[in-house]
Amino acid sequence: MGYLHKSISFLLFFTIFKITIVENIKNKSFLYVNTYYFSEYPNNKHLFPFRQKNNNNNKYPSYLTNKNNQIFNSISLNKKAYDETYKTICNELELLKKENSDNISHIQTFLGFIEKYYHEIKKHNSCSPEIFLKLFLKYIETFKKYRYYSFPNVHKYDESLYEWSLEFWLPLIDQKNSRFLGTNNIKKINNWIEQGHNVFIFSNHHIEADANIIKYYFHINNAENISRNMLFIGGHKIRADPLSRPFTVSANILCIYSKKYIEYPPHLKEEKILFNHKSLNALKNMLNLGKNIIWVAPSGGRDRKNPDNEIQISPFDPKIIKTFNIFAKRSNIKAHFVGMALNTYNICPPPNTIDVDEIEKERSCSYSPVGLNLGEDIFDIYPQMDENEITDRIYDYVNDLYKKI
Structure with missing residues (x-):
């Protein structure tokens, strides 16, 4: 009976605990819910929570394509991965130059921006290499999609x-x-x-x-x-x-x-x-x-x-x-x-x-x-x-x- 009493007490405690978590998360924004269990860098808990680490069922954000997922898989995400990630992004932009001869100067300008971005996030540990890669692969994909887009009114x-x-x-x-x-x-x-x-x-x-x-x-x-x-x-x-x-x-x-x-x-x-x-x-x-x-x-x-x-x-x-x-x-x-x-x-x-x-x-x-x-x-x-x-x-x-x- 003592064992049964303890088991029931634990079950009630666990249930109340989970309900409390769910009710708290209901009041949070979408990005907060997505990052609640995946926060890797403590500095990102305040105004700007965003995904740093994903579980196996949600490895990639919805905005990544299959091609970008393959590039992502080729990166070894460890403490030294910033350099490897940066090189991967630069290589993708070099390929983009070959595909867009009329935009070479703009892409070169963006390479300069990425270099500064890379040094800043590495210095302040404000973003994992994983997120860094995802963000810029999506940028390149969007650049291609809208490079000749004519804006309506x-x-x-x-x-x-x-x-x-x-x-x-x-x-x-x-x-x-x-x-x-x-x-x-x-x-x-x-x-x-x-x-x-x-x-x-x-x-x-x-x-x-x-x-x-x-x-x-x-x-x-x-x-x-x-x-x-x-x-x-x-x-x-x-x-x-x-x-x-x-x-x-x-x-x-x-x-x-x-x-x-x-x-x-x-x-x-x-x-x-x-x-x-x-x-x-x-x-x-x-x-x-x-x-x-x-x-x-x-x-x-x-x-x-x-x-x-x-x-x-x-x-x-x-x-x-x-x-x-x-x-x-x-x-x-x-x-x-x-x-x-x-x-x-x-x-x-x-x-x-x-x-x-x-x-x-x-x-x-x-x-x-x-x-x-x-x-x-x-x-x-x-x-x-x-x-x-x-x-x-x-x-x-x-x-x-x-x-x-």
């Missing part, structure tokens, strides 16, 4: 790239010192969307990967619906640059040429103006339906460092904000103008010069903290605000949010 994200797009930049992020603020405002956005409202998020812009960081912010805060459905206003370079394209196609994009790219080259000006008109008409139709979350960088580009080596938020273009305000009013659906501040500059800094006639010749990256601060509706903060004040108010508000991260 509204691009719907490639669902097969969703998980990969969240994971790619994470090994460069110092989780311990990163700051994600304003999460209490996510619930407000969800409530507005449920009511059929439109939400515009006006933000500064630091790096090409900002859309990925923004998506991840919402994803890990139980707002995958926002992460998947947010529409990003995208300019010329993120579509034209073959190296940026794999990340661009992983997000919903409304394609618009910014004013500095309309004029160059001159013979394409009319074509670009017509393209923008079609994009804006598509936007009007979307706003008339409601339930949109639209991210906009009113500066029209990325923030740069000033002569004192300080990052300054670029001025917001009043015409851009005025255009969205007019469209919001004409839709006859309530709209919210939310502020957001991004501090992502160091993980993939842009060049200090702006060349409208060429793709960037160098890509850099470094392991660094990031920051994102989601604000409130500017109309709630300044209910008596005059329309002519909107741009200045939003710009000042985003700067205030930025100071906290």
Whole structure:
């Protein structure tokens, strides 16, 4: 009887323990659940959990093809595997050069980026060789798939790239010192969307990967619906640059040429103006339906460092904000103008010069903290605000949010 009593007690304890674990995990994000049993590096437990080690039944992420699985199997994943993994990726890119003679210079640029990425993750032990290999094999595969892709006015994200797009930049992020603020405002956005409202998020812009960081912010805060459905206003370079394209196609994009790219080259000006008109008409139709979350960088580009080596938020273009305000009013659906501040500059800094006639010749990256601060509706903060004040108010508000991260 004593043995039976102990057995029943142990069984009850084990059952309660498992139920507790399951209930806790239910409240976590998808990426957390996938990594719950596979965390290999303790530094990745905080803001950015992601797979480091898989069990036999889930050896490869869903975004890896059979060919990439074979390459993965050829790598001996031990403590010295970083070098072998790096060489394997470089060899794949050399093969890619032979297949893409018109993109050799871009691939060479990416080789430089990979070298920096490799040194950073090895130095900070922020990513296993296994994950390093998986991420870049998928990048190469996506590069091939979309190298000649012509973006429509509204691009719907490639669902097969969703998980990969969240994971790619994470090994460069110092989780311990990163700051994600304003999460209490996510619930407000969800409530507005449920009511059929439109939400515009006006933000500064630091790096090409900002859309990925923004998506991840919402994803890990139980707002995958926002992460998947947010529409990003995208300019010329993120579509034209073959190296940026794999990340661009992983997000919903409304394609618009910014004013500095309309004029160059001159013979394409009319074509670009017509393209923008079609994009804006598509936007009007979307706003008339409601339930949109639209991210906009009113500066029209990325923030740069000033002569004192300080990052300054670029001025917001009043015409851009005025255009969205007019469209919001004409839709006859309530709209919210939310502020957001991004501090992502160091993980993939842009060049200090702006060349409208060429793709960037160098890509850099470094392991660094990031920051994102989601604000409130500017109309709630300044209910008596005059329309002519909107741009200045939003710009000042985003700067205030930025100071906290």
